[in-house]
Amino acid sequence: MALIEKELAHFRYPIAVPGMGTAMQEKLKESRILVIGAGGLGSPVIQYLSASGVGVIGIADYGLIQDEDMHRQPIYHMQDLRKHKAKMAASRLWASNPFTKHYPLLLQVKPENINQLLEGMDLVIDCSQHMPTHLVVNDACVAKGKPFVIGAVHNWISWWAGFNIAPSSGDAAASYRCSINLIDEYTNFDAGAIGVTHGATGMLMVNEVLKYLAGVPDGLANKFYSMDYLHNVYQTHTLNPDAGILAATKANGLLTAEAYGLEIVPEIED
Template sequence: MLSEKELERYKHPIAVPGMGVGLQEKLKQSRVLVIGAGGLGSPVIQYLSASGVGVIGIADYGVILEEDMHRQPLYNMQDLRKHKAKMAASRLFSLNPWNKHYPLLIQVRPDNAKQVFSGFDLIVDCSQHRATHLVVNDACILLDKPFVTGEVHNWMAWWGGFNMKPDNNPILASYRCNEYLLDEFRNFDAGAMGATHGATALLMVNEIIKYLADVPGLAGKLHTFNYLHQQFTVTDLSSDPEKIAAVKETGLLTPDEYGLEVVPDVED
């Protein structure tokens, strides 16, 4: 139940047609894990918290660097060299003390993914790292967890809702099933614009909130945006039952098989 202070805080989103107190309470009951608290992840967690998502896990083992500040306005200059996950949790508590924000100073990898994911309803992979996407994909298939992932490459962005059941359709679309759709984005690796990261994060959060509120639009869809030419597309994701069955049969692979470079655990 929402407290009187929360009802006052969320009175404007509650007033949006189709939302109401019931759906705001549903957001409070939601548990979302965000992997990566950088250019894409930091605005994602900021707006998820502001929107009233009750429990937010923040998985990131990295530290704040000055060269990244242009796309990570959640942090301040005095935060340099501090752990992103810890500073993000601190900032979010000051933004919305009615939520719970858990910093996890870990690298998501095959030996911990299932354990970490088990306590959350939705996984949001903002790592922008293919090997991590594959680990997340496989762990979510094994745990039957929905997840969202995306990337931003200079003017180009994509994000989608994977391992989710679209309306009236039992077929699940995994990241592995649809990676061929993302090949064209591999050619846009140079540079990183701050505004494109922020804009993409907000579009993702809007779809995530709709998903948590049972509004269609995210499940089984791939969203792409060319910010330079203002070209936006939405494509239906496909399902490859053989690839999904192979993941269920084989389980999680080794870091080397994913192409994942394992980093030492953070000593905090």
């Protein structure tokens, strides 16, 4: 998809990066990404996806903007309080990059709608930081053959990983379900959230996503990254696909919301 003259001017500096160029910027413009969650982690993710020139971004979030979340959601303004995150995020993003199509999806991701949400998308980024939602995304993406990325932040520790993305070696792609034991090692549920750790993690995630979209091999394929911001410890793990788990996931398909432990919220009245 060719860039128009205004886009060439707008993305002049990223185009000038060695190895990028106009062709890679056009590749980003052709990309369609579904981002689930427009909160502390989703906010920086959608901001930098949009600023980078990704062509279509679907923003799925049914929540409202709350005062106590503003420290880690700087995409919003105080006058946005109690408005819908997805709608306000789309408005803010368009104001800084009108060349990207930002679609607010004011809904809860659940078994009944996930397949429709995946339609036409090249990649899914789950920023919900909610295990039942991660499992719904995993099962749908494995069934549909969609690559997806999940990230989470717990106090000073964060992790993000690429799933259902086969490495160039030809090995099978690992799923979220294959990797739960490793993920559990980087998860805690103590109270509190620091804004900067969410922002930094979101940018690191987008950096890997942009490399993936540009065709850089194996940055996300079967890779799990973590960052301890308190002690400045960055780690990388290789994910191992479990053939039995993958086969069972495909055979079982999507489960019920109850089986996922997913509490269904009332439909939003806009």
